[in-house]
Amino acid sequence: MPKESLPERDWEKEFVEKGANLEHDRWARWQKHMFSKGTIVKVGLHEGDLIIPAEFVDRWFRQIDTTYADLSEPEKESDRKETRNYLPLIKDIESSADQRGREEGYFLAARHARYEVKEEMLNCSATKDAQLVAMILRKLQTRLAKYRIK
Numbered sequence: 098m099p100k101e102s103l104p105e106r107d108w109e110k111e112f113v114e115k116g117a118n119l120e121h122d123r124w125a126r127w128q129k130h131m132f133s134k135g136t137i138v139k140v141g142l143h144e145g146d147l148i149i150p151a152e153f154v155d156r157w158f159r160q161i162d163t164t165y166a167d168l169s170e171p172e173k174e175s176d177r178k179e180t181r182n183y184l185p186l187i188k189d190i191e192s193s194a195d196q197r198g199r200e201e202g203y204f205l206a207a208r209h210a211r212y213e214v215k216e217e218m219l220n221c222s223a224t225k226d227a228q229l230v231a232m233i234l235r236k237l238q239t240r241l242a243k244y245r246i247k
Contacts, residue, residue, distance in 0.1 A: 108190055115186050123179055 135149040160172065168176070 108193060112186070112190055115189075116183070119182055119186060123182065 131149070131153075132147065134153045135147045138144055138146045138148060160168065165173065165176065
């Protein structure tokens with residue numbers, strides 16, 4: 098029986114979809130580049146085949162067998178250029194995570210403020226002091242306004 102994977106969180110699904118889109122774009126750019134270097138056979142037994150000049154084949158095989166650290170500076174910059182395409186996705190997800198964190202933080206702070214006010218109201222409820230209750234409610238509104246919660 099295959100092991101069932103745990104459901105991905107929403108941000109993971111979003112990351113995978115947006116990342117897959119970027120990866121497809123990267124692949125498509127590479128295919129366009131590769132096809133632009135070759136010639137497609139139009140007739141004969143090899144019709145539809147792509148002939149790539151040996152200079153490109155040799156360079157690409159050399160790059161395949163070379164670690165990033167050992168690439169030339171222009172080759173490294175080409176990889177950096179492709180990597181920069183992922184920055185907006187990462188920044189978007191980071192921003193979303195920051196927003197969720199702020200919202201959760203506001204929620205916890207507001208809940209804490211409400212708890213404090215509730216305790217103060219319980220302590221004064223025996224006296225039925227309307228002024229004190231009004232003051233406590235204003236305090237709650239002030240605290241909640243601080244966290245932009247209405």
